[in-house]
Amino acid sequence: MIVLDTLRKSFGSRPVLRGVSLRVPKGHSMVVIGPSGAGKSIMLKCAIGLTQPDSGTVTLANTRITPASRARLMPQTGVLFQGAALFDSLPIWENVAFTLLRQMSRARARAAAIEKLARVGLSADVADRLPSELSGGMRKRAGLARAIANEPQLMFFDEPTTGLDPVMAGKINRLIREVVTELGATALTITHDITTVQTVADDVAFLCEGKVRWTGEAATLNETEDPKLRAFLAGRSEDE
Ligand SMILES: Nc1ncnc2c1ncn2[C@@H]1O[C@H](COP(=O)(O)OP(=O)(O)OP(=O)(O)O)[C@@H](O)[C@H]1O
Numbered sequence: 001m002i003v004l005d006t007l008r009k010s011f012g013s014r015p016v017l018r019g020v021s022l023r024v025p026k027g028h029s030m031v032v033i034g035p036s037g038a039g040k041s042i043m044l045k046c047a048i049g050l051t052q053p054d055s056g057t058v059t060l061a062n063t064r065i066t067p068a069s070r071a072r073l074m075p076q077t078g079v080l081f082q083g084a085a086l087f088d089s090l091p092i093w094e095n096v097a098f099t100l101l102r103q104m105s106r107a108r109a110r111a112a113a114i115e116k117l118a119r120v121g122l123s124a125d126v127a128d129r130l131p132s133e134l135s136g137g138m139r140k141r142a143g144l145a146r147a148i149a150n151e152p153q154l155m156f157f158d159e160p161t162t163g164l165d166p167v168m169a170g171k172i173n174r175l176i177r178e179v180v181t182e183l184g185a186t187a188l189t190i191t192h193d194i195t196t197v198q199t200v201a202d203d204v205a206f207l208c209e210g211k212v213r214w215t216g217e218a219a220t221l222n223e224t225e226d227p228k229l230r231a232f233l234a235g236r237s238e239d240e
């Protein structure tokens, strides 16, 4: 469902992606971990066609991503960006209902948005507030409500639990797992949060220095012999 093949991307003379390849089968939930600055968010932006890689290909649902095919695939795709990326001038419910507003009446879209907000633990009274009137964690959850609003078959989540307290993080992890299972969707989640790996992942990929260094089933992560991955999981640098 998601195939990244040898993606390369440099900014100026600095390579960020150095040949990233990754496959996520239909219905699977892949979680990508890796150090800050490793290129995780750029990989996600290439995957959804928002950033053009210098070389390599992206195939989503058997369709090679080009500017034209991207427009066709976007309605089946939900994305939560690392910074939530809400529209500042629109109230929360219109942010969440952004794609729904093209498909149904305002009243129905609003009701659907309020229902999605409830799923991420936000009450109806935030519906009419502007993004600037919410806390960082609340904005993150509103972004997640938007990502799942039209029940997409493909979902991308960049740091879904950053800035949330442990209880809310647990709730969001379970919600992601639930929507993937319920919708039979395919998901790619980026995280620093090991509880997200435990709850959300079927498979894990470790992105390091612009390459996927390790990939495998989530259950086998702790048995890895890769020294860089072991050090990363233990929270130290390799030479410590
Ligand atoms: N538009 C851009 N122009 C120049 N450099 C960029 C741009 N976007 C990202 N980079 C650089 O690419 C590298 C990878 O960035 P990216 O956001 O993918 O990291 P990340 O793995 O998501 O890190 P984090 O865990 O901190 O979110 C960084 O060094 C960053 O400075």
Ligand SMILES: [Mg+2]
Pocket (backbone or CB within 6 Å): 040, 041, 042, 082, 158
């Ligand atoms: Mg990032």
